[in-house]
Each structure stands twice: as C-alpha cells, then as structure tokens.
Amino acid sequence: MEHHPTLIQLPNFLAVIGVPGDWIPEHVWMAWVVMAILIGISCLATRRLDAVPGPVQNFMEVTVEAFTDLLTQMIGPKGKRYLPLIGTAGLFILVGNLLGVVPGFKPPTANLNTTAALAITVFLSYNYFGIREHGIVAYLRHFCGPILWLAPIMFPIEFIGHLARPISLSIRLFGNIFGEESVVMILLSLIWLGIPYVIYLGIMMPLSLFTSIVQSFVFVMLSMVYIAGAVQSEHEEHH
Amino acid sequence: MKDNQFRLWRQLAALSALGITLSVSIAIGAAIGIALDRWLGTSPWLMILFFVFGIAAGFTNLLKDLKRWGG
Numbered sequence: 256m257e258h259h260p261t262l263i264q265l266p267n268f269l270a271v272i273g274v275p276g277d278w279i280p281e282h283v284w285m286a287w288v289v290m291a292i293l294i295g296i297s298c299l300a301t302r303r304l305d306a307v308p309g310p311v312q313n314f315m316e317v318t319v320e321a322f323t324d325l326l327t328q329m330i331g332p333k334g335k336r337y338l339p340l341i342g343t344a345g346l347f348i349l350v351g352n353l354l355g356v357v358p359g360f361k362p363p364t365a366n367l368n369t370t371a372a373l374a375i376t377v378f379l380s381y382n383y384f385g386i387r388e389h390g391i392v393a394y395l396r397h398f399c400g401p402i403l404w405l406a407p408i409m410f411p412i413e414f415i416g417h418l419a420r421p422i423s424l425s426i427r428l429f430g431n432i433f434g435e436e437s438v439v440m441i442l443l444s445l446i447w448l449g450i451p452y453v454i455y456l457g458i459m460m461p462l463s464l465f466t467s468i469v470q471s472f473v474f475v476m477l478s479m480v481y482i483a484g485a486v487q488s489e490h491e492e493h494h
Numbered sequence: 495m496k497d498n499q500f501r502l503w504r505q506l507a508a509l510s511a512l513g514i515t516l517s518v519s520i521a522i523g524a525a526i527g528i529a530l531d532r533w534l535g536t537s538p539w540l541m542i543l544f545f546v547f548g549i550a551a552g553f554t555n556l557l558k559d560l561k562r563w564g565g
Contacts, residue, residue, distance in 0.1 A: 328500070411544070415526070415551035419518040423511055426518075469506075476507035 261285065262359035282366035289351045289363055318346070322475075329479040330486060337482055340380055344373055345475040348428065352467030355436050356460065362467075365433040367425065374425035377478045378417075385485030394485070420481060424474060431470045435463050508563040515559070516552040523548015 265279040274280075300315040308316060322342045326334035348364060355362030363369045385394045398417075400409035439459050445451040527544030531537040 329504075408550075411547045412551040412554055415519050415522050415548055416515075416555040418522050419515050419551070419555070422518045422522070423514040427511070427514060472503065473507040473510055476504055477511055480508060 261361050281361050282363045282369050285354060285361050286351070286363040286369060288360070289347060289354060292350055292354075293346055318342075325475070326479060329476075330483045333486070334479075334483075337384070337479075340377070341475055341478060341482075344377065344478060345471055348373065348471040348474055349468065352432055352471055353464070355432060355439075356463045356467065362432050362436060364428055365436045367429045370425040370429040371421075373428070373474070374421040377424065377481070378421035381478070381481045381485045384482055388486045397485075420477075424477060428470055428474055431466050435459070435466055439463065505563050508559060512556055512559055516556050519552030519555060520545070520548040523551060 261281055261284070264281075265284050267274060267276055267279055269279065296311065297315065300312045304312065319338075319342065322338060322345065323335055326337060326341060328334075330337065351362050351364045351369070353362075354360045355365060364373075382394075385397070388394075389397075398410050398413040399406035400413070402409075439455065442451045442455045442459060523544045523546075524541065526548075527541035530544065531540045534540065
C-alpha cells in the first residue's frame, strides 16, 4: 500500500524543539487545518452579532443550541457549563472526520495520537468535574460502591472499568476513521476498468460521511454520559 | 417523536461501547497484573488476581450498562 501524502506538506519548522523528520507530521498539520477552519468560522460568525442573524451566525447558533440541548437532556440544568469542552471536542472531531472525505486531505483523527489526546482530555476532565462537584473524598466514595466493607474489592473493579473508558473512546474513533480512510486509499490505488471508482463514489463516500458523523456523535454522547455519571448526585434519578 | 428518535441514538452510542469495554477491561486488568508482577516479582499470582479483577470489572460494567441502556 503506497503512502499517499496530503496535497500540501509543511516543512518541519519545529525541528528546533526536537520533532524528527523533514516534514511536519500529517496528523499534526491536518489538526492545524481543522483548527483554522473552526476558528475562521467562529470569527466570521461573531464579528458582528446581529439580533436578526445572518447565515453564518445563524448556522453557529443552531450548532450551539443543538449542543446545549444535548447537554441539558443528559446532565440536567447544570449541563451548560460543560459546553466548551463538549462543543469543542464534538466540532473538532466532526470537522476532522469530514476532512478525510475531501480528496487531498487526511483526517487528523485517523491517527491514534489525536484520538488518544481527545480521550485523555475527556477522561481527566470528567474526573476533575466530579471532584469539583462533590469534593475528592465523596467522589472517591462513589468508586467504593454501595456496601462499604466490600470496598477493597469494588475499588480495583471500578478503577479498571474507569480506565477502560478513555481507551475505548480513543480506539473506537481511531479504528473507524483509519479503517474508512485505508479502504478509500486502497480503492483509489486500484486501476481496474474504473470499477473501484464506482465503488468509491457510490458506496464509500456516503459510508464515510455516515461513519464520520456517527462516530463524532458517539464520542460526544459517551463523554456526556461519563460527565453525567461523575457529576450527578446519587439520589438523582438516572433516566 | 423527536425525543424518541433522540433516545434511540443515545442507546446506539452507549451500546456501541459495550464490546470494546468488556475486552479492554480484561486487557487492562491483565496489564496491571503483569506490570505489578514485574515490579514486585510475585509472578504469576498477581497477574491472575488482576486478570480476575479485570474480568469482574468488565462484566460488572457490561451488566450495569445493559441494565441502564437495554431498552
């Protein structure tokens, strides 16, 4: 399988810090592209806030409202304070995944480094939110389960279960997007009477779009479930 | 109807984590066991113990998630 580089490559100006290689690694460069897109659209949307919004501001308002609705449905009325983390993670993953559908670009989430960074951020964040909400002793008591003298058995079990979450988050996103991108690369490197191109356009493109959107949604949903589990007090009803 | 649809997507998101959670929990249990064994030299008992912990953790989380999101 040949290595198809992206359309533009940046020379490695970070070599002074010790980054190896002649070029900036592709997932880093593509992550910068995603950041530029998000920052650009946000700046365009908020440059002049009208009461009757123009198209870009309207679009961003719909997006923010969608995230806020999800948050208040999952976490309750206090959910809005987690909007920066969830919104940024969700939009970064969504735009990053969709960037892979554009020819000439590689999705930054197709690399385990990016997805692991996102998953570890969410993991540390939801523990921090739990500690901030309940205090560290009460938060650790959640780990010990309802019966107190079973705590030496329950604590490692809960701990391992909690450690499984960032790993599962990162590997799921990485596997889906890397697999989809690999299939596309292989399809495009076959020259077989044009049949692979038909398969690419007819099957892989819609499938790529679908899995990109679904995987970003799944990541955001699971992050919200974890935050809700950490922040909700025990007598509140899970629904 | 929209809320019903939303619940389905939520179920999809939570249930899609089940398989990988089970296997990763067992793997983490075994990994912690092996690492502690190398550090304390008590092979293979600590690895077996944490392997069992991993299995317990995996199934506990599996049943908890199924009960909550089973539908």
